[in-house]
Amino acid sequence: MDSHDPVQVTEPHPGVLLITLNRPHVRNAIDQALADAMGTALARLEDDPGLSVGILTGAGGHFCSGMDLKAFPTEGVPVVADRGLAGLTRARLRKPLIAAVEGAAVAGGFELALACDLITAADTAFFALPEVARGLVAAEGGAIRLPGRVPYHVAMEMLLTAAPLPAPDAARYGLVNQLTREGQALDAALALAGRVQAHSREAVHVTKQIVQDTRGLDDHTAYTVQDPLSTPVFDTTEATEGAHAFTQKRPPAWQR
Structure with a gap:
């Protein structure tokens, strides 16, 4: 370089x-x-x-x-x-x-x-x-x-x-x-x-987007903006892996 x-x-x-x-x-x-x-x-x-x-x-x-x-x-x-x-x-x-x-x-x-x-x-x-x-x-x-x-x-x-x-x-x-x-x-x-x-990429990225998109909004409007972003995350394989890792007391094996 x-x-x-x-x-x-x-x-x-x-x-x-x-x-x-x-x-x-x-x-x-x-x-x-x-x-x-x-x-x-x-x-x-x-x-x-x-x-x-x-x-x-x-x-x-x-x-x-x-x-x-x-x-x-x-x-x-x-x-x-x-x-x-x-x-x-x-x-x-x-x-x-x-x-x-x-x-x-x-x-x-x-x-x-x-x-x-x-x-x-x-x-x-x-x-x-x-x-x-x-x-x-x-x-x-x-x-x-x-x-x-x-x-x-x-x-x-x-x-x-x-x-x-x-x-x-x-x-x-x-x-x-x-x-x-x-x-x-x-x-x-x-x-x-x-x-x-160390954490789920998708969860990190969506969390950042929620913070950006809801800043300055009242609570009702903020939830209206947040929910279409956050709801799909709960249905991902990473969410399932996070739950399994917690119950099995091991580090999550995130897909990269």
Whole structure:
């Protein structure tokens, strides 16, 4: 693989796709080339039946510094079709995606992390949405998602003053699933991916879809949306296998 590729894609473990943003000289800032490459990687995650979990990380000690402001005047916002920034922030991924954060996750970089399902972060990492300081708006999920992930006033301080949030504080607020020592966020993400893979793929995928499709709905409407998704799962061979494994006190033998 070319070390100059803006995104590097590997499979460190069976079923796990590792997507590494690879522009370390600019803290993995997103230009259109990186966005297009990441869109391709995410399509591979979704379309390959052998893959069950994705991990997103950055090269060179940083996660992502957001949109490449040098490229912005000529390229505009580096979106991919209707899937948002770098093909992720407005995408509807069926498979779980984990962000492994070292260093800076800033602006659009933080919005990429917010678009993931789980986050591991080094205790030296930090998150920020400094768009207002650049005359911009955190329009790829920052202003929408952050107030639902941390206390309202913390989110508003970040959004309105560009104040950074250190990873230990993010973990305290529940934004980060696992806090690690510096340099160990990816290892933690791989371990977390393994924990996800231990379970039924179909049950995991449908559970994620239910969460996505029912967010913000009242209970009655949410059940109306959920039931057509969840009911077929109870009639699958995996559901039967899960019940047999439980009664026989053994690990399930999922079909892969």
